[in-house]
Amino acid sequence: MMGQSWMAATLGGLLLQAVPGLAQKATGECCSELSTQLQDKVFFPSTPGYNTSMEGFWTLQATFDTPTCIVVPSCTADVSTAVKTLVAGQCKFSVKGGGHTPFAGAASISDGVQIDMTSMNSVTVNEDRTVAQIGAGARWLKVYQELQPQKLMVAGGRDSDVGVGGLILGGGYSWFTTKRGFVADGVVNIELVKADGEVINVNAESYPDLFVGLKGGGNNFGIATRFDLKAFPFETMWGGKKVYPNTTTDAQIRAFVNFNENAHTDPHANLINYFNYDSASKEHIVFNVIDYNIPVEDPPIYDEIKAIPDVAIDTMRIGPVSDFTEELSSASQRNRNIFLTITFDNDFDMYKKAVEISNSHLKPFLEVPGLIWSLLFQPIPAVISEASKANGGNILGIDRNSKNQILYLLYLTWTDPADDEALHAAAYDTLDEIKKESIKSGTANPYIYLNYAGEFQDVLSGYGVENVLKMKELSAKYDPDGVFQKLVPGGWKIADVI
Structure with missing residues (x-):
């Protein structure tokens, strides 16, 4: 896998060439022009605004990147101005929303310009209370805190610290996924800044092909500045x-x-199953996150789980969505992190093998200070595809599944940079062995969930050949000069998929 990943990264590097007809400027020149145009919305190293933006990344690895300057737009026009200036100067840039991707270079950048969307975080509701308009820089806790007093909800993220934009562009899971599809499936309109700075509204009637592509397509097509989501009484x-x-x-x-x-x-x-080891306590524990999206206690679907003995902690209660997203907040785990993910059939033996393989690779690291080694398993029932199709579809390729699937996440957090290399290698070795076992057992599935993926995973290929071709066509149609392939190096690029 690492060899294939290196090849993809190398090919991606070859794509970072200037857009035809435009001369490349030094990044400092682009920053000077942006400072003239956007004034106090541009921050340089060692200034409070710059430091605040860099501290806003969840994973510590990203905080050590060094953008030449940081733009903090307050409106869509600011984003458009920034894009036009950066493209004209052929300066590389990144786009940061919640900053939750667990590796450096996804939304952070060195020797480039970072566009930090966090000031664009408004949450408003339309007159008939059916649509919530949400700024791309908002985090989900703010969304829920704005909607709950109005007795409204959207199908959104389950971790209060995660950003709106990144979750939606990666597909996104919510407490309503079985009924409503992915978070992206609940979007009715996306305000988007294209590579030429034009601002368009993308929906089922206007740019319908791009609308599907944005629902899971990452940062390949432009900068989303606002998402309009279906709202419902709750x-x-x-x-x-x-x-x-x-x-x-x-x-x-x-x-x-x-x-x-x-x-x-x-x-x-809803159900999420965690297996967790903490080197501080030396404890191996299992916990279930159980969330039932109506106020009914102990519904029958959980009877088998309810019968499992030896419950050490039980926090089950009725409450608002924000309460449960705060319970799952990852803010306290802000450290050095890695995510890796794989999907396989809903099979007892394969699930158990994934746990055993993961535990075998953990053994050499049991004494590593600050290590938390977590396995997350969550259902992908085939019925989700029906909900996605009912909402116009997305680009994820889940609709290929006729079987129920299991989504596996290996999630490590630790404190010492000296452990980076060994833990990254162990994580990728774990995933490689699980993948081989799933192929051997006939339970493998190609889908890779973008929001759980590691830096060197081939996410977009996992969407399937048909969707890869669609994304390539969309990129050529809406970004013909390949700005978001060449000047925005972070994320998973459709141009890298062979």
Whole structure:
């Protein structure tokens, strides 16, 4: 995998050539021009605004990048001005929303310009209360805090610290996914700044091909400045966490697989299964995140989980969405991080093998200070595709699935940079072994969830040949000079897919 990833990165580097007909300026010149045009919205190193932006990244690796300057737009016109200036000067740039991608260079940049969207975080509701207009720089906690007093909700993120823009452009899971599809499927309009600075509204009637491509297509087509999401009446739900010793592993896996098989019978039900090791406590624990998106306690779909003994902690209660997203907030885990992900069939033996493989690669690191080694498993029931199709479809390729799937995330956090190389290698080795096992067992699935993916994973190829071709066509149509392939190096690029 690493060899293939290196090849993709090399090909991507060859694509970073100047747009034809435009002379490349030094990044400092672009920053000077931006400072003249946008004045106090441009920040240089060692200034408070610059430092605030860099501290806004979740993973510490990104905070050590060194953009030449940072633009903090307050409106769409500012974004358009920045894009025009950067393209005219052929200066590289990045786009930062919530800054939650767990590796440097995705939304951060060195020797380039960082566009920080976090000031564009407004949340408004239309007159008939059916659409919430959300700035691309908002985080989900703010969204819910604005909507809850109005007794409204959108299908959004489950971690309060995650940004709106990145989650939607990667597809996005919510507490409403089984019923409503991915978070991106709930979008009815996207305000987008194209590579030439033009501002367009992208929806099912206007640019319908691009609308589908943006729902999971990452940062390949422009800068999204606002998302309009379907809003619906909502007040409270039932949910929380149950924590167990890892002696319950087999029962947990069996209950999860059965839940996934029956998810189509109850579209309100959600489940995430975690296996967690913390080097500080030396404890291996299992916990279930259970969230039922209406205020009904102990619905029957959770009966098998309810029967698992030895519950050490139980936080189940009825409350607002913001309460449950705060419970899952990753803000306290801001450290050195890596995510890696894979998808396979809903199969007990494959699930158990993934746990065993992961634990075997953990063993050499049990004493590493500050290490938290987590496995996350969540259902992808086939019924999600029906909800996505009902909302016009997306570019993710999930609709290829006729079987229920399991989404696996390997999530490591640690403190010492000296452990970076060894832990990255162990993580990728873990994933490679799980992938080989899934192929061997006939349970493999090509889908790679962008928002959980590692830097060197081939995310877009996992969407399928048909969707890759669609994305290439969209890039050629809406960004013919390849600005978002050549000047925006962060993220997963459709031009890199061979």
